[in-house]
Amino acid sequence: MEKNQMFCYQCQETANGFGCTISGVCGKNAKTAALQDELTCEMISLAAVMQVKKTRLESEDNVNALELIDLIVEGLYSCVTNVNFDGDEIKNMITEIKEKREKLGGRELTAQKDIFLDSSCDLLLKNEDVHSLRSTFLFGMRGMAAFAHHARILRKREIDVDFWFIKGMAALSSEYSIDEWLDLLAELGIVNFKCLKMLDAANTDAFGNPEPAKVSLKIEKGSFIVVSGHDLRDIKLLLEQTEEKGVNVYTHGEMLPAHAYPGIKKYRHLKGHFGTAWQNQQAEFTNIPAPVLFTANCLMPPKKNYSDNIYTTSVVRFPGLKHIESFSNNKKDFTPLIEHAIKLGGYDFDIHQTGMNGGSLMTTGYGRKAIIDNITLITNAVKAGEIKHIFLIGGCDGARYERRYFTEFVKQTPNDTIVLILACGKFRFNDIDAGLIRSCPRILDMGQCNDAYGAVAAAVALAVNLDCFVNELPLTIILSWYEQKAVSVLLTLLSLGLKNIYIGPSVPAFFSKTVMDILTEKYEIKLISTPEDDLERIFKK
Numbered sequence: 001m002e003k004n005q006m007f008c009y010q011c012q013e014t015a016n017g018f019g020c021t022i023s024g025v026c027g028k029n030a031k032t033a034a035l036q037d038e039l040t041c042e043m044i045s046l047a048a049v050m051q052v053k054k055t056r057l058e059s060e061d062n063v064n065a066l067e068l069i070d071l072i073v074e075g076l077y078s079c080v081t082n083v084n085f086d087g088d089e090i091k092n093m094i095t096e097i098k099e100k101r102e103k104l105g106g107r108e109l110t111a112q113k114d115i116f117l118d119s120s121c122d123l124l125l126k127n128e129d130v131h132s133l134r135s136t137f138l139f140g141m142r143g144m145a146a147f148a149h150h151a152r153i154l155r156k157r158e159i160d161v162d163f164w165f166i167k168g169m170a171a172l173s174s175e176y177s178i179d180e181w182l183d184l185l186a187e188l189g190i191v192n193f194k195c196l197k198m199l200d201a202a203n204t205d206a207f208g209n210p211e212p213a214k215v216s217l218k219i220e221k222g223s224f225i226v227v228s229g230h231d232l233r234d235i236k237l238l239l240e241q242t243e244e245k246g247v248n249v250y251t252h253g254e255m256l257p258a259h260a261y262p263g264i265k266k267y268r269h270l271k272g273h274f275g276t277a278w279q280n281q282q283a284e285f286t287n288i289p290a291p292v293l294f295t296a297n298c299l300m301p302p303k304k305n306y307s308d309n310i311y312t313t314s315v316v317r318f319p320g321l322k323h324i325e326s327f328s329n330n331k332k333d334f335t336p337l338i339e340h341a342i343k344l345g346g347y348d349f350d351i352h353q354t355g356m357n358g359g360s361l362m363t364t365g366y367g368r369k370a371i372i373d374n375i376t377l378i379t380n381a382v383k384a385g386e387i388k389h390i391f392l393i394g395g396c397d398g399a400r401y402e403r404r405y406f407t408e409f410v411k412q413t414p415n416d417t418i419v420l421i422l423a424c425g426k427f428r429f430n431d432i433d434a435g436l437i438r439s440c441p442r443i444l445d446m447g448q449c450n451d452a453y454g455a456v457a458a459a460v461a462l463a464v465n466l467d468c469f470v471n472e473l474p475l476t477i478i479l480s481w482y483e484q485k486a487v488s489v490l491l492t493l494l495s496l497g498l499k500n501i502y503i504g505p506s507v508p509a510f511f512s513k514t515v516m517d518i519l520t521e522k523y524e525i526k527l528i529s530t531p532e533d534d535l536e537r538i539f540k541k
C-alpha cells in the first residue's frame with residue numbers, strides 16, 4: 001500500500017468512513033496529526049514508566065505524580081477532534097512530557113511507535129480486531145480526559161480516576177487478547193462513569209443545579225461576545241469581567257445550558273444564544289460584528305472573513321488565533337476580548353435569529369435534579385399510560401447529510417412519548433415546540449455531553465420509582481456519535497449493562513466487524529436505519 005501522509009479514524013466524519021489519510025476532514029493537517037500520534041506515544045511511555053515506579057514517584061524522584069497526570073489529561077484532550085490544531089503547541093507538550101519521563105529515568109517505548117506512528121494502515125489491516133479494540137480504548141481515554149479536564153478546572157479530582165489515566169495509558173503499551181481488551185474497555189467505562197459523576201458535582205457545586213430556562217435567539221443591538229464550548233467557569237469569569245461594561249454575552253453550541261445554572265444566569269447581560277449547530281459556524285460567524293471565545297471543542301478552521309474575531313482559551317488552539325492564557329491562580333484576563341467587542345460595536349439593530357426548524361426559543365435546564373424533582377409526575381404519567389415511551393437522544397452533531405435522521409426521528413415521535421436530549425446533537429430539534437404531557441414539556445434538554453451522568457441518574461431514579469430494572473424501562477437510548485467523548489459515554493452505558501442502544505449515523509470506522517458483532521451479541525447494540533423502521537422496531541418490543 002502506498003504510504004499515506006497520515007492516518008486518523010477517530011471521528012464519525014473520517015474520510016470515506018475509513019480514515020483520513022491525506023488531511024483531516026475536520027481541518028487537521030498531516031503534520032499536526034503526526035505530532036498528535038507522537039504525543040500519544042510519549043504519553044504512553046510516560047505512563048508506563050510511572051506505573052513501574054509508582055511507589056517512588058513522590059518521595060525519591062521529586063516529581064509530583066498529579067502534575068504528570070495533568071499533563072497526560074491535557075495531552076489526551078488536545079487530541080480530541082476539533083480541539084487543538086496547533087502543531088507548535090503540541091510539540092511543546094511532547095518536549096515537556098519527554099523531559100519528565102527522562103527525569104524519571106524511563107526510556108521511550110519504541111514498540112509503541114510501530115503501532116501509533118504507522119500511517120500506512122498495514123498494521124490495521126494485519127491485526128484488525130486487536131487494533132480496533134486498542135483504538136477504541138485510546139479514543140475512550142481521550143473522551144474521559146475531556147471530562148476530567150473540565151472537572152479539574154473547577155478544582156475537582158478523584159484519586160482513583162487520576163491514577164486510572166496511568167493504568168489506561170500504560171495498558172496501551174501492552175499486548176492483550178480480545179477478551180482482555182474487552183475487560184479493559186468495561187473497566188474504562190466504569191471509571192468514566194465516576195469521572196462524569198465528579199464533573200456533575202464540580203458544575204453543580206460551583207454554579208448550582210440547573211433550572212429549566214427558555215433561551216431567546218434574539219441578538220440585541222450593541223456590543224456583544226459569543227462564548228462557545230463547554231467550560232462553564234470561563235463564561236462565568238467573562239460575565240464577571242463584562243459587568244457594567246455595556247457588552248452583552250451570548251452562548252453558542254454546547255454553552256447553551258449555561259443559561260440554566262443559577263450561578264451563571266444571574267448575570268443580566270447573559271442575553272441569549274447565538275447561532276445553531278456547531279458545524280454551521282463558518283457560515284454563521286461570517287462578518288460577525290463581535291468576538292467569539294472558544295473554551296473547548298468544537299472549533300472549525302476559521303474563514304478569513306471572521307478569523308480575526310476568534311479567541312481561544314484552555315486546550316483549544318489554532319495557529320494564528322489569539323489565545324487567552326490562564327494565570328497560575330486559575331484566573332484569566334479577558335480584557336483584549338472585551339475591548340475588541342466594544343470596538344466592533346455589535347449590530348445596529350436587534351437581530352431575530354431562528355433555530356434549525358424556524359423556532360425563536362430554545363429550552364434547557366432539565367438536568368438530573370429537575371428530572372428527579374418531576375419524577376413523580378413522570379412516573380404517574382407512565383403508569384396512567386399518558387407517557388408510553390421515553391427516548392433519550394444524546395450525543396454530538398455533525399455535518400453529514402444522514403444526520404437528518406435525528407430531526408425526523410424527533411418529529412415522528414408520538415405525542416404520548418417524551419424525548420430527553422443531551423449534548424450538541426440537540427440543535428437539530430431543540431427549537432421545536434412539541435407540546436406538554438401534563439405540565440411536562442415533551443422535549444427536555446438535559447444539558448451538555450458533560451452532563452451524561454445526569455441522564456444515567458435520571459434513568460435509575462425512574463427505574464426505582466417504577467420498581468423495575470433500567471433495561472425494563474420503556475426507554476430507548478439513541479446515541480448520535482461524532483467524537484471521542486461519545487465513545488467514552490458509550491463505553492460507560494455498556495459497562496453499566498444498558499442494552500438495546502441505537503447508534504448512528506454510522507458504525508465507528510474503528511469498530512472491526514468482529515468487534516461490532518461482539519457488541520451486537522452481548523449488548524444488543526443496533527445501528528439506526530430510518531426513523532419509521534426504528535420507531536416500529538422500538539414499539540414492537
Ligand code: SF4
Nearest residue numbers: 008011014020024026
Ligand atoms: S478527527 Fe476525524 S476528521 Fe479529523 S483527521 Fe481524525 S478522523 Fe479525520
